[in-house]
Amino acid sequence: EAQVTQNPRYLITVTGKKLTVTCSQNMNHEYMSWYRQDPGLGLRQIYYSMNVEVTDKGDVPEGYKVSRKEKRNFPLILESPSPNQTSLYFCASSFQGGDEQYFGPGTRLTVT
Amino acid sequence: AQSVTQLGSHVSVSEGALVLLRCNYSSSVPPYLFWYVQYPNQGLQLLLKYTTGATLVKGINGFEAEFKKSETSFHLTKPSAHMSDAAEYFCAVSRAGANSKLTFGKGITLSVRP
Numbered sequence: 001e002a003q004v005t006q007n008p009r010y011l012i013t014v015t016g017k018k019l020t021v022t023c024s025q026n027m028n029h030e031y032m033s034w035y036r037q038d039p040g041l042g043l044r045q046i047y048y049s050m051n052v053e054v055t056d057k058g059d060v061p062e063g064y065k066v067s068r069k070e071k072r073n074f075p076l077i078l079e080s081p082s083p084n085q086t087s088l089y090f091c092a093s094s095f096q097g098g099d100e101q102y103f104g105p106g107t108r109l110t111v112t
Numbered sequence: 113a114q115s116v117t118q119l120g121s122h123v124s125v126s127e128g129a130l131v132l133l134r135c136n137y138s139s140s141v142p143p144y145l146f147w148y149v150q151y152p153n154q155g156l157q158l159l160l161k162y163t164t165g166a167t168l169v170k171g172i173n174g175f176e177a178e179f180k181k182s183e184t185s186f187h188l189t190k191p192s193a194h195m196s197d198a199a200e201y202f203c204a205v206s207r208a209g210a211n212s213k214l215t216f217g218k219g220i221t222l223s224v225r226p
């Protein structure tokens with residue numbers, strides 16, 4: 001089954017404790033992206049990757065890091081989480097950036 | 113630059129009534145347009161998309177949308193609402209090319225009254 005998986009689905013952590021949210025796709029997609037969803041703001045892109053070892057900032061990259069060492073995986077790293085990073089995070093993938101994107105189920109992060 | 117405007121944050125309709133969710137876009141090149149649906153506690157699912165060709169696009173669950181270039185609009189409609197249509201709906205715009213990206217509107221929550 002074609003899918004995008006994210007782990008964990010729910011995470012509660014404390015300010016400053018490094019965390020990683022994993023994302024994996026099995027569709028051989030070139031393009032992968034991370035979004036955060038906040039009430040009233042829709043989805044905002046954090047980082048994206050057009051291929052292995054090619055990543056770039058989206059609209060709200062501050063406080064986040066990513067890497068793309070393998071085509072299928074695109075982890076999101078919060079080196080020092082802060083409460084303003086409490087949000088719902090989605091990973092997505094597609095063949096190209098402008099194509100329809102396939103979304104993971106989301107990771108709800110709470111930073112206290 | 114590209115952008116999407118979804119006016120209003122909430123629409124409420126009665127079961128069996130027409131659903132109309134509005135989307136206007138801004139793009140300097142021919143756009144690709146999408147509608148996604150998000151059910152509670154789930155990820156986003158593609159409802160329908162327009163890239164080229166026929167301007168009336170049919171999607172899943174009885175939804176359709178019409179691309180109107182002159183009005184820069186891509187409104188989503190469904191003739192008869194079901195309770196199961198209650199969800200959040202996002203319009204998005206992009207363009208052809210590997211360097212392009214999806215830009216989302218802020219979303220509209222659809223409620224369906226019995």
